[in-house]
Structure formats: structure tokens, C-alpha cells
Amino acid sequence: MVSFRLLTSTKCRLCEIEDLGIVPVRPNLESMNAQFQASLRSDIKPLQITQPEGVSFAIDGHEIRWQKWRMRIGFTPREGLVLYQISYEDQGRVRSILYRASLAEMVVPYGDPRPQHYRKNAFDVGEHGVGMLANSLEYGCDCVGEIHYFDAHLTNSRGEVSTIKNAVCLHEEDFGMLWKHTDWRRDVPEVRRSRRLALSFIATVDNYEYAFFWYFYQDGTIQYEVKLTGILLAGALADQPKYGTVVAPQVNAINHQHFFSLRLDFDLDGCENSVYEVNTEAEPIGAENPYGNAFFAVPTLLETEQAAQRLIDPFTARYWKVVNPTVKNRLGQAVGYKIVPGENVLPFAHPDSPILKRAGFMTKHLWVTPYAADERYSAGDYPNQHPGEEGLPKWTQADRSIANTDLVVWYTFGHHHIPRPEDWPIMPTAYSGFMLKPVSFFDANPALDVPPLPKQEKRCH
Numbered sequence: 001m002v003s004f005r006l007l008t009s010t011k012c013r014l015c016e017i018e019d020l021g022i023v024p025v026r027p028n029l030e031s032m033n034a035q036f037q038a039s040l041r042s043d044i045k046p047l048q049i050t051q052p053e054g055v056s057f058a059i060d061g062h063e064i065r066w067q068k069w070r071m072r073i074g075f076t077p078r079e080g081l082v083l084y085q086i087s088y089e090d091q092g093r094v095r096s097i098l099y100r101a102s103l104a105e106m107v108v109p110y111g112d113p114r115p116q117h118y119r120k121n122a123f124d125v126g127e128h129g130v131g132m133l134a135n136s137l138e139y140g141c142d143c144v145g146e147i148h149y150f151d152a153h154l155t156n157s158r159g160e161v162s163t164i165k166n167a168v169c170l171h172e173e174d175f176g177m178l179w180k181h182t183d184w185r186r187d188v189p190e191v192r193r194s195r196r197l198a199l200s201f202i203a204t205v206d207n208y209e210y211a212f213f214w215y216f217y218q219d220g221t222i223q224y225e226v227k228l229t230g231i232l233l234a235g236a237l238a239d240q241p242k243y244g245t246v247v248a249p250q251v252n253a254i255n256h257q258h259f260f261s262l263r264l265d266f267d268l269d270g271c272e273n274s275v276y277e278v279n280t281e282a283e284p285i286g287a288e289n290p291y292g293n294a295f296f297a298v299p300t301l302l303e304t305e306q307a308a309q310r311l312i313d314p315f316t317a318r319y320w321k322v323v324n325p326t327v328k329n330r331l332g333q334a335v336g337y338k339i340v341p342g343e344n345v346l347p348f349a350h351p352d353s354p355i356l357k358r359a360g361f362m363t364k365h366l367w368v369t370p371y372a373a374d375e376r377y378s379a380g381d382y383p384n385q386h387p388g389e390e391g392l393p394k395w396t397q398a399d400r401s402i403a404n405t406d407l408v409v410w411y412t413f414g415h416h417h418i419p420r421p422e423d424w425p426i427m428p429t430a431y432s433g434f435m436l437k438p439v440s441f442f443d444a445n446p447a448l449d450v451p452p453l454p455k456q457e458k459r460c461h
């Protein structure tokens, strides 16, 4: 195989061909398709999920109601699924949490410096448009149970309406244990089973599949999870790879990372919101702490955009808490929701590299901005048509106040991918994301009113 690069001038004249040598063709052709497997497992018995009385959610146009949750859904060519007006009914009051939640940008920087690979830095949102690339789940969906689908209506390159049938999947899932305690004196267990509402769509972006899931739980938790699968970006192997892994004979899969930037337009019980960073500290041993066991949480108000550019720190159990200081729970505490990081990482690209300049949002896990209608995309409106530093790095240079105001929280999370042979010829799904959990938002556990299962359905968790 000859690797070459065509360089053309603006007049579409061929200027140069770079011949980068001959690489042997790989000897094996592994396949993911069932008909090409030597044998298939024969010891899997049916596991059926049925909802004989139908679903527990209700749909009115674009509004979804499920138990105490309320939300509206939208879909854009660039961001895919967008959720609006997410709220929770609490003691007869519908309380707003998020006004709008969207995947604002996504980039996949590859880590091989060679001429074939150094340009591989796909902006899957700002360049490809994950909404445009959404799968029609008419032809197969990985969800089971009673499913409701929503179509996505987009425009094509000629300005015509283009519909993706069954682009968004809505369904309920059993999710194990919600809470439990056994009164050991009486040997009486009290247990509730958890259920979650899942809203998702799946985009095929060239070689990769991304499934984007929002989950809503009965205890007020919101989870965002990306499921990554599909086919690794690989090349024929010329020598032992330093920047990748041999995943099959003569196949080199290249090291890379996936960064996701979520735009979370909070409206927590209204517009006047603030953000605190909370770190846990150990009390020094001494008169106050004679046994050396004490530790405590330290909240710090993030007052301006520059102060709110933060990184995760698992060693201080760091989290960020959005609060409404004007609304209190029954204990007099400001109502809040915290961002609970999941797996995360920083980019390995150099600060002077083109990709780090274009996707500056990758350099911080948290950004907070005051709401501005034209600040929608983390790497700017056109991530591949500017020299860099657009979007969050540029807007936040103004260092605007973000205290007690209508604010937008931007959370970045990265999935680090050093390929494995087990990722070939198709990757088992990897999971990456974060949670939003209520902190002082409610007066107590909001899932106390979930009824126990009927007796005949009682089972082991």
C-alpha cells in the first residue's frame, strides 16, 4: 500500500504528491458479522422485559411527563437531542432545574504525529453535526421494553425538510435498588426498586458510534452518559507503533481522546443562580482533632468567569454546586444541584498545537458564563474556520460576574483511549459521563413515596 498526500493550490492544480512508502497489507480480515464467526454461543436463555400495563410516561407534543419529571425535547442538526425546561414536581410545585441542556461541542484529537494522522481532530458536533448523523432507529434499536420514538425534522443541503424517522428513543428501565434497610431487630426489610427514564439517540460518525443518553431517576438525579462503540481508526502497520496499539496482525490503532462539552443552562428555582466549588479538607491533628479523624467540606463561591475555570480533583472529592441563594429548603439551606464528575482526563496536546487552540474548551473541566443568547458552542460557531481561541476561552476573557445571575455551566469530560486488541474488529461499548444530583434541593429523600413492589413480584436485588 502506498501512502500519499495530495497538495492542491486554490486553483485546484496538483502541486505535490508525497509518497510515504509501502506498507504490507494485513493478512487477516476479521469481521463483526455473525455469519463470519466460527460459532455462536448456544447457552443464552430468553430474558424478556415486558410492561403489560403499558408505560408510565405521557407525551403531549414535545412535552414528556414521567412520574414527577417534566421536560420538553428538541433536536438540532448540530447538537442532536436538546432538552428544555427540565423540572421536577415537588409537593405540588413544579420546580425548574435546567432551562436548556445540550451537547455543545465534541472533539476527538488523535495522538500520532505522522503525516497521515496529525490532522485527525474531528469536531463531531461543530464540523460533522451529530444530529445530521443520527441513526434512524426504525431499522434497529438497542433498547428493550415499551419504546416511544420521536422523529427528527432537519433541513438538507438544499434547504428542504429532511426527516430522520425514529431518531430519538424514549423508554423506562428497571435500575436495581433505589434504597433499602433491614430492621435487624425485627428482621423486616424495607426496599424500593429504582426505575429510570432514558432519552437517547445514536450517531454514526464515520468509523465511530456515539450513543447519547439522558437518564432521569426517581430521587431527582439526572445522568448524562455517552456510550462509545464502533470501529477504531486504524492504519496498516509499518513498524512498531509508539502512538498506538497493535490490535490485529499488521493493524495499528491510534491513540486518541474524546472530549465532550455539555452546555447546561441552569434555572434552579428561577434565574438567580450561583456556583460553588466544594473541596473536602482534613482537620489538622491537634486540640480540635485529637484523634486525627476529622474532615470537612469547604465551599468557595466562584464569582467571575476566570475564577470559574476549574479542573477536577478526586483527592479533595471536588464537586461543583449550582445554587439559588434566594430559595431555601426546610433547613434554611440554599437549594442546589451538584455536578458529580465521572471519568475524566486532560488533553495531551501541547498548548501551541493547532488542536488545543481550536478546542480550548478541553483545557478546563468547568466553565461558567452569564447567559448570552449567541454563546452556544464551546469552540465557537465555526471551529475549523478560525485560527483558534474562539468560544469559551474568548468569551471568558471579559471575566464577567457569574454570581446571583442567569448563568450557563459548561462541563467538559474526556474519555482517554489507548486501544486494546479487545477493541478489534469492533469495540465493546465504553461508557463516559457525569451526574447532576440534588443537594439541599429537597427537604429529604424525594423518593420516599415510591411504593414497594406488589408482594408476588418481590425478588432479590
Ligand SMILES: [Cu+2]
Residues within 6 Å of the ligand: 228, 256, 257, 258, 417
Ligand atoms: Cu475512542
